[in-house]
Amino acid sequence: MRLSVVLAVLLVPTAAQAQFVPRTPPPSDRMPGISDMGTAAQRSTVGHDLRETRARIRDGRDAGQLSKREVRALRREAGQISTLADRYGRDGLSDSERRELEMRAQVLRDLTAAQRLRPKGP
Numbered sequence: 001m002r003l004s005v006v007l008a009v010l011l012v013p014t015a016a017q018a019q020f021v022p023r024t025p026p027p028s029d030r031m032p033g034i035s036d037m038g039t040a041a042q043r044s045t046v047g048h049d050l051r052e053t054r055a056r057i058r059d060g061r062d063a064g065q066l067s068k069r070e071v072r073a074l075r076r077e078a079g080q081i082s083t084l085a086d087r088y089g090r091d092g093l094s095d096s097e098r099r100e101l102e103m104r105a106q107v108l109r110d111l112t113a114a115q116r117l118r119p120k121g122p
Contacts, residue, residue: 046085046098049105050078056112065116074115077108 057074060066066074081104088097 046081046101046105049102049109050082053105053109053112054078056109056116060112060116063116065120066112067120070115074108074112077104077111081105081108 054075057066057071057078061068061071081101084104085101088094088101093101
């Protein structure tokens with residue numbers, strides 16, 4: 001019995017030491033297990049998205065799919081995104097700023113499409 005306790009005590013520290021061996025970093029800047037699916041090539045600019053959305057707002061108003069009130073609110077949001085893009089762009093866009101602008105532009109585009117498709121009441 002004493003022999004098994006002594007062996008257990010001697011084996012535990014050597015197993016723990018093996019866990020603290022420093023690892024060499026990966027050979028490139030990419031994190032292991034992260035794959036690039038080519039999203040950078042598909043990325044569009046926020047300015048382009050806003051121009052397209054503004055055109056869709058105008059088309060929706062001309063077709064009678066959007067009310068004056070809806071058009072005003074959508075244009076106001078587009079203006080806010082544009083102002084924010086100018087403010088963020090003064091010192092260069094960080095990744096999080098770029099993602100925020102892209103997300104807001106996408107939400108505005110989707111909201112415009114949804115409001116245009118919604119049936120109008122009497």
